[in-house]
């Protein structure tokens with residue numbers, strides 16, 4: 188979940204305390220910072236830059252190189268629809284439009300209510316059950332458009348129930 | 350219990366003790382707790398746990414959470430051992446019957462596997478065709494041990510190869526053994542592993558680093574996931590033996606971030622090995638030190654390439670650099686570094702244990718041992734399979750895979766992912782090894798094997814792969830960054846029906862330039878999927894270009910779906926599945942597809958019970 192101001196600083200401080208100032212710690216630091224804060228706001232990157240004594244531009248370079256880092260607030264649940272080869276030939280193209288039209292998002296976007304972030308990924312390593320999507324750390328295999336919709340509905344219902 | 354062992358003898362004593370423990374004697378219900386999770390194995394395990402408690406079976410039955418058994422198609426899987434009874438598609442409601450029957454020494458008939466060609470259900474795992482035609486060497490523990498239990502690994506043959514290396518062999522003897530085994534790298538290029546180790550051993554500079562490449566970026570491949578999740582100690586043991594042979598004191602396991610279970614199992618295995626004195630300083634009292642860290646990748650395909658992976662561990666953008674110097678001379682932090690793939694490391698304990706000669710007896714002249722393939726796509730039995738090198742594609746796709754479902758025709762197998770190519774039906778009897786695949790324009794690659802049938806459009810597939818490499822190209826060198834983009838533009842145009850004469854020739858010419866001029870393996874192999882589909886399926890390209898027709902009816906700009914009003918029974922199924930809400934119609938009113946909303950995904954075609962949806 189996204190944290191604000193001081194809470195964010197405190198979370199980052201804890202992460203930094205676990206790591207030396209060695210440059211090779213950069214990726215683990217921002218991985219953990221993102222786990223704790225939900226995304227990587229500019230202030231966080233600035234603090235990491237001071238901690239490691241590495242220019243902010245270099246940190247920005249790394250954070251934007253890897254698909255896993257997010258510079259914008261992210262949804263509570265991450266939907267990852269696989270578009271890998273096995274899923275491609277078993278019809279993942281039928282799954283994506285369902286989610287895109289239902290949640291009114293495109294690849295990489297987050298819903299306005301910050302409930303879901305939607306992205307497509309190249310293979311989640313579950314190719315035998317293609318087509319596949321992951322929601323957070325859960326896998327959903329052998330999807331059909333209907334099944335995908337039902338899964339999303341369930342998450343929405345749970346969110347409504349609080 | 351978890352006490353450091355100070356000698357190799359101490360390890361043997363411990364193994365004896367572990368084997369004598371009561372839980373190692375019990376009848377065991379082995380349930381896949383990794384791959385099958387997508388099919389609900391977590392719930393199955395919970396139900397079984399409850400039943401074992403209810404039926405007071407704790408003293409005679411052991412419930413074991415294992416890694417992937419391979420036969421993902423019919424999961425969740427459960428095997429009763431030592432009998433080897435295989436249950437498929439197990440649901441929580443089956444738990445009571447399974448426990449009760451096992452206690453009585455009986456079999457639950459309804460959960461047995463029935464093949465498509467056999468009426469009789471098959472009781473034992475080893476009689477099921479999917480397993481019968483495999484040679485499970487690297488996978489010998491997967492599905493048979495609890496990957497989170499070092500005891501299970503020890504009770505099998507775990508860490509015996511390490512004890513043998515440290516106790517009876519010099520580092521040079523270990524390298525000679527690996528050389529003699531003929532093992533070649535399983536990460537794609539097939540470089541002889543022993544030679545690589547020798548280079549690194551002889552390279553000046555300290556400390557030396559050892560890296561295990563578990564980045565597995567090829568979309569459509571999950572072999573390394575299977576090994577890391579199902580037998581993590583085998584990877585660590587292989588690394589330890591390599592560290593001893595090379596003289597490496599520090600190591601990294603670089604694991605793909607999309608594999609949370611693999612990360613969890615490897616971390617647990619590292620902690621347990623360390624507690625037993627198998628990692629860290631003075632391993633088994635021999636003076637060997639090896640410090641292992643796990644690093645998670647951050648989502649970049651190019652980081653599977655060794656120099657990019659090294660840059661990524663150093664905390665930089667994961668961009669490859671030109672070689673030489675090779676990592677063996679100047680790798681991580683400028684020090685001599687040896688990098689191998691997960692499966693390569695997992696082969697090492699097998700080699701030391703069985704001896705190089707016995708290992709080399711499996712395989713072909715220039716490719717030894719086995720290879721794991723991730724069998725996926727249009728094949729009946731999807732999953733992870735391990736075959737001896739030299740088996741034919743036909744044996745894999747039809748013998749083990751059970752052929753193409755729904756009565757469709759086999760068209761080709763895509764091997765080697767974005768760096769590989771398609772092997773068409775005419776080469777089904779080709780013995781699979783590094784060299785033969787190269788000859789037909791594919792590669793062994795890391796082991797992705799996606800089966801394609803006559804509904805797969807080769808132009809679409811080529812453009813799919815190019816899109817992938819295009820977006821994963823790191824952008825450092827021009828041939829890859831710009832060349833793949835120009836190729837993709839041409840392919841997209843062909844797929845839209847705007848191709849022109851000469852496009853194919855331009856693709857071939859561009860492809861050859863990109864291959865010749867790119868900096869790293871990503872660009873050097875990126876054109877392969879295009880070139881190989883042109884080589885074998887030129888007629889499909891021509892149909893798109895000349896006749897504006899997609900023979901497989903996949904390219905959405907070239908097909909239109911409509912509903913035959915005569916046949917439509919207005920059941921509403923197509924309307925329900927249409928992801929684009931492009932179908933209009935009510936109960937008892939025949940349905941119509943609104944063409945400008947239609948995305949030509951074919952969902953309506955697939956569900957229509959009366960074949961009223963027409964493709965043109």
Ligand SMILES: Cc1cc2nc3c(=O)[nH]c(=O)nc-3n(C[C@H](O)[C@H](O)[C@H](O)COP(=O)(O)O)c2cc1C
Nearest residue numbers: 534535536562565566653654655689690693870871
């Ligand atoms: C673009 C690209 C991606 C690669 N991805 C992987 C990978 O995911 N896993 C892997 O083991 N090797 C991968 N490789 C090969 C590695 O560079 C390296 O050759 C391999 O890890 C060496 O191990 P081996 O000798 O045991 O095969 C890749 C190479 C390239 C060019």
Ligand code: FES
Nearest residue numbers: 269271274313314
């Ligand atoms: S291709 Fe989709 S999970 Fe591998």
